[in-house]
Amino acid sequence: MSNDRRKSIDEYIQAKGEVRLAELEERYPNVSSMTLRRDLEYLERMGKIIRIRGGAKSIAHLSMVKEAAYTQRMHENTEAKFTIAAKAVSLIQPDRSLYIDSGTTCMCLAQRMSNMNLYVLTPAPNIALELIRHPETKVSLTGGQLNRETLTLSGFNATEFVKNLNIDQAFVAASAFSADSGFSCGDFYEAELKRLIIKKAREVIMMVDSSKINTNMPYTFARLQNVNTLICDEALPAAVAKLAQQSGVTIL
Amino acid sequence: MSNDRRKSIDEYIQAKGEVRLAELEERYPNVSSMTLRRDLEYLERMGKIIRIRGGAKSIAHLSMVKEAAYTQRMHENTEAKFTIAAKAVSLIQPDRSLYIDSGTTCMCLAQRMSNMNLYVLTPAPNIALELIRHPETKVSLTGGQLNRETLTLSGFNATEFVKNLNIDQAFVAASAFSADSGFSCGDFYEAELKRLIIKKAREVIMMVDSSKINTNMPYTFARLQNVNTLICDEALPAAVAKLAQQSGVTIL
DNA sequence: ACAGGAATTGTTAATAGTTAACATGTGAAT
């Protein structure tokens, strides 16, 4: 039915930020390009996307893509982020208190979430704005100074906020993982916040892109034994999988 | 010179939200359409606009329209908000510590600001994301729970944050003003934050839409004597202007 | 002041994407 296809096209564009018509033609080989055009026209009228020559862009994405550094990162490994987000979203159930980290993987996750009764804390303003679309979801932001590169809030206030809060599930993104250094990231304050979150959360779900496995970043914020679930877009290298199992980590 | 034209084209698009190439050709009859195309291409690379078939759209405008979909405001009195923002932006000078309020008027202001060394505090995540585009501007968000209607953070944390902060200029938006009730708004927690800000700020610039004069909202957060400057899109009614003068308020 | 080079602008033709109009198919309601 046309609605399913339109919904799926919309989801794809929201996750990827942008499509070419040729790409849609590949993904939907049993409908004509004219139909896909009409779908885009429909989504444009709905205010979800904006059509450009040769394809379309997500409006939500555009607002977010104002920062060059950020943009660049968003376009790397889109498929991986998409896959990880799809796995992560399946773990979310209503009536919980969540932490959702900053970063593009988490933004993908936020975009795939549906309207349900949740209490969500995040240090990322763009993710907060995405989540607030769902009427039943309560969203809180940690305060603090906004890092232009990572779009993350940090500082005394951010950490202070977390201390008085209970978290059922924490979805944390790592910029790097190695057996030696564990999960690490590139910003001192972010690492500090992640560490605190991991200490407070009942369940820690770590998300890491397969291309980041066996790499290191300056600040380690967790080890395998601190996480309950590890999500990656591809199968983990055997050595890493073995270590994870030894630490009792569920691999998705 | 090409830069002047590009700047002027950009301003035109930002104000109007959207242009057709044909329209630009009329406005700039002494350059070829190819040059105008190249200008649009340049502005697109700068992240100001997005090119669509036959013309271009302002990205800022698009994000605003997107927000309007959630908040259902903004379509009201766009002209007024633009006028107010234009007046307000002229008061901003480098090397200051500012507070910029939430709301669509403030969003307009944020969009018109330029890159300069500023420290800005705001309770509005959308405004923070707008301001962070300027590399020299340091942006902080008050933490707290995000109000879906007003896109404003509030709660214990928001107020706590402000207490340890110095503010040179506070740009505050009011949803209503009347001689009896002063400046008021529709949310208890927002009013509380505004009150605190006004107490702490060295200079208070109040912005109010002419259509909101002589109206009331439930929560009063300031009186004329608390503000230094009052910005409105049109001339104030004589009675209000007189009162303002008596309280030593500068009217813009 | 002037030569050389870079940046900007203009012109045209080829290309590619979009639209419009009409044809076909599909399914639900009467």
Next chain:
DNA sequence: ATTCACATGTTAACTATTAACAATTCCTGT
């Protein structure tokens, strides 16, 4: 079974965009 509405497909006409090259202007160093 017929009709109507709606989604889809097909084609051709149209329009905007790009690319490539030419002309011009605007600097900069001598």
